[in-house]
Amino acid sequence: MRDRASNLAAANAVEQTHLLTRFWNDGFAQDSTALAPADRFIALAFLQPYAEWLAQSGHSTSAAMRHATCSICASEPICAVLRDQDHVARRSLVCSLCMNEWTFPRVVCPACGEDRFESLPVFTPQEIPHVRIDACESCHHYIKTIDMTKDGLAVPIVDELAAVSLDLWAADNGYQKLTPNLAGV
Ligand SMILES: [Zn+2]
Ligand SMILES: [Zn+2]
Numbered sequence: 001m002r003d004r005a006s007n008l009a010a011a012n013a014v015e016q017t018h019l020l021t022r023f024w025n026d027g028f029a030q031d032s033t034a035l036a037p038a039d040r041f042i043a044l045a046f047l048q049p050y051a052e053w054l055a056q057s058g059h060s061t062s063a064a065m066r067h068a069t070c071s072i073c074a075s076e077p078i079c080a081v082l083r084d085q086d087h088v089a090r091r092s093l094v095c096s097l098c099m100n101e102w103t104f105p106r107v108v109c110p111a112c113g114e115d116r117f118e119s120l121p122v123f124t125p126q127e128i129p130h131v132r133i134d135a136c137e138s139c140h141h142y143i144k145t146i147d148m149t150k151d152g153l154a155v156p157i158v159d160e161l162a163a164v165s166l167d168l169w170a171a172d173n174g175y176q177k178l179t180p181n182l183a184g185v
Helices: 002-010 013-025 037-056 156-162 164-172
Strands: 077-085 088-095 101-103 131-135 141-147
Touching: 002 013, 002 037, 013 037, 077 156, 088 141, 131 164, 141 156, 141 164
Parallel strands: 077 141
Antiparallel strands: 077 088, 088 101, 131 141
16 A cells, blocks of 8 residues: 555656546446555545535535435445434435435335345344444345444444444355445455
């Protein structure tokens, strides 16, 4: 990572621009294999504050393909969040790039739209009870959910990143993450 970063820092503007443009235009979040892991991390870390600024300024960089993708930049969600609203846990999804958050039905797979309750198992680890895996038996994708009704001080992006043990468990059990986080997991 350090070697690649120093190579890029010493490279000319054309090469630097090419990496960022490719990440921005090529459906980066949807296809994590399009770029080498180090390139993906560098581009994501570099562009994320800009995307967040665009989202907060009300810009839209792209039209969302599905409701399960961000309406600002069309990226996949990095995690879901449950919050108490009038004694009902409301679910929202958090964008993996610009941090935009939008309401999403609780019993729907964000990857394939499956909405049969029995096909959407939830796995909650004992050691981190406020972070859980929402999986789908139809498409075998999963997304982590940060349950703020259990821990009101949780920080979704940080807790998602920290609960890497759940990703290992999910991979061992045949589930694929909707999109990798900043660490490429
Ligand atoms: Zn977004
Ligand atoms: Zn699914």
